[in-house]
Amino acid sequence: MTTTTETTVGWGFLGAGHIATASLGPALRGLAGTELRAAAGRDPGRAAALGAVAAHTDYAALLADDTVDVVYIALHNSVHAEWAVRALESGKHVLCEKPLGLSADEVKDMTDAARAADRLLVEAAWNRWHPRTRDIARLLAQGVIGEVRHVEAVFDGADPDRHNYRRDAALGGGALLDVGCYAVSAILAAHDWAAPTVTAVRRETWPEGSADRRTRAELRFDRGTAGLLASLTGTGQEALAITGNAGTLHADRPFTAGREPAGLWVRTAAGTDVRRYPPVDPYALMAAEVTRAVRGDASAYLVPLEESLAVAEAMDAIRRAPSAGDIDAPDVVLRA
Structure with missing residues (x-):
């Protein structure tokens, strides 16, 4: 992999929608040693509004822009794989919005392209860079709550309007792909990235587009279980509870914490340790680490492709499982 230690790292954005303009764009503007060299979008006005040197x-x-070192892909889920592979084959490093691909096969193809090109491919699961997420991983590795027995992960995102791509399965829409990837990742991380067996699934779909509005899944691992609820109904409900044989971890707003303070409750026989995390911008942390990695810093934290593949495989298994009917049980509410 080539390095650019002494030079400015040039970024290019494929997609000029909300996530690019409100999240990663501002993160880059505050990051020394980077420049947004180009932006491309279907709406030329929005692409130009990002403030890039060039808009397409x-x-x-x-x-084809030789000044672009890293391409950030913020397009519909259904074209992530296509444009990531094309960017890698063009010699660019790639930071791609979650979910990395629509399936494990797509993720494998993207990974193969990255290895062939000797370029970075990173899934932009931005909450993975939050200090609390990193802290949870350390606590689990240290065995603070013992062996994990059960994980409950709930994420309800915004209710998209009827014309939004999130309602269209053909465009990679649906609750599982849009917000469920966060919850699946948290569950797999707690179970040391083991592959689960899907024991039950209930899902509801929108009338149009056939994308899932809500998916509830029960998973089994060799040493424990997990429950997942991914939905797009607009309640804003989020929860993550990890139960071990020696304690529990509870996180508030586990998947969207950032510019607000966040908390983690660690309960063991010794008592309750309440950990507080000040506001941060995980997008800025993500952009900084990717930039360091592009410059050749092997200590930079990136979401491992093996973990992105594990999430894709688990979501494939959940989507393949037949639904036992509509979700008739009340949503799980977990409180710290």
Whole structure:
């Protein structure tokens, strides 16, 4: 992998929607040693509004820009794989929005392209860079709550309007792919990235597009279980509870914490340790670590592709499982 230690790292954005303009764009503007060299979007006004050196309506034109070192992909889920592979083959490093691919097969193809090109491919699961997420991983590795027996993960995102791609399965929409990837990742991390067996699934779909509005899944691991609820109904409900044979971990707003303070409750026989985390911008942390990695810093934290693949495989298994019917049980509410 080439390094650019003494030079400015040039970024290019494929996609100029809300996540690019409100999250990663501002993160880069505050990051020394980086420059947004190009942005491409279907709406030339939105692409230009990002403030890049160059704005394009043609994605291929951005990939041909020799001043761009890293391409950030914030397009519909259904084209993540296509444009990531094209960017990698163009010699660019890639930071791609979650979910990395629509399936494990897509993630494998993307990974193969990254290895062939000797370029970085990173899933932009931004909450993974939050200090609390990293702290939870350390606590679990240290065995603070013993062996994990059960994980409950709930994420209810915004209710998209009827024209939003999130309601269209063909565009990679649906609750499981949109917000369920966060919950699946947390569950797998707690179970040391083991592959689960799907024991039960209930899902509801929108009338149009056939994408899932809510998916409830029960998973079994060699040493424990997990429950997942992914939905797009607009309640804003989030929860993560990890139960071990020697204690529990509870996180508030586990998947969207950032610019607000966050908490973690660690309960063991010794008592309750309440950990507080000040506001941070995980997008800025993510952009900084990717930039360090592009410069050749092997200590930079990136979401491992093996873990992105594990999440994709688990979501494949959940989507393949037949639904036992609509979700008739009340949503799980977990409180710290």
